[in-house]
Amino acid sequence: MIRINLLAVDRERAKRRVSFQVGQKLTIACSLILLATALLIGWWYWSLRQRAAQLDDEILSAQRETIRLRSVLEQVKDFETRRAQLQQRVALIEQLRKGQSGPVHLLDEVSRSLPDLLWLTELKQQGSDITLEGRTSSLTALSDFVGNLEASGYFKKPVEILNSQVEPQQQGDLIRFSVKAQFSLPGN
Numbered sequence: 240m241i242r243i244n245l246l247a248v249d250r251e252r253a254k255r256r257v258s259f260q261v262g263q264k265l266t267i268a269c270s271l272i273l274l275a276t277a278l279l280i281g282w283w284y285w286s287l288r289q290r291a292a293q294l295d296d297e298i299l300s301a302q303r304e305t306i307r308l309r310s311v312l313e314q315v316k317d318f319e320t321r322r323a324q325l326q327q328r329v330a331l332i333e334q335l336r337k338g339q340s341g342p343v344h345l346l347d348e349v350s351r352s353l354p355d356l357l358w359l360t361e362l363k364q365q366g367s368d369i370t371l372e373g374r375t376s377s378l379t380a381l382s383d384f385v386g387n388l389e390a391s392g393y394f395k396k397p398v399e400i401l402n403s404q405v406e407p408q409q410q411g412d413l414i415r416f417s418v419k420a421q422f423s424l425p426g427n
Contacts, residue, residue, distance in 0.1 A: 344393060345369070345422050352387035354380045364422070369394075370401075371418045378403070381416055388420055395421040 259267070342364075349362065349371070357380040359373040375381050381403065388398045401417040 344424060348388070348391045348393045352384055352391060354383040354387065356380050357384050367421050367423060369420045369422050371420070372416070374406075374413050374415055376411060376413060378414060381414065385418060388418075393422060393424065395423055 345364070349359070353359070356377060357373060357375040359371055361370075361372040363370040375384075381400065385398045385400060388394045389396050398418060398420040401419050403414050403416040406413045406415055
């Protein structure tokens, strides 16, 4: 029996299905894998180049920073050298100030200890050792001088008379003497 459709409805035409054969499917799959691999390798290469450029920039900035820090380090060394020199100068000034009062007190105490009719001809200082040479007209003046030096507190006891010689003169005898003492500031 024959059937005829009298309805005027369009029939859908059967879609033509594209079918690939196995060889074509395999070729397309391999091509896609090859394309994906090429893209992956390209992306990896690009990221490595980006990272290399970034590292080069970091190295360059680190080298600049090193150069800057070297100049700062040189300045610090210069400042440390200057500071050390200034500290040495300050220490020298302090030492000179401490030593400055010693000779003043020495001369002051020696001049206060001089009795009448006693003259000093020479005063030598070597460290804390003091040697006094002079002349006097009597041995009493010499013993008073030694006693005054010991009583001053600036000379360590005993103050020694090294020698005394009588020199005859027309006006009377003169005694040439030499005295040795150790000078120290009180509290030292």
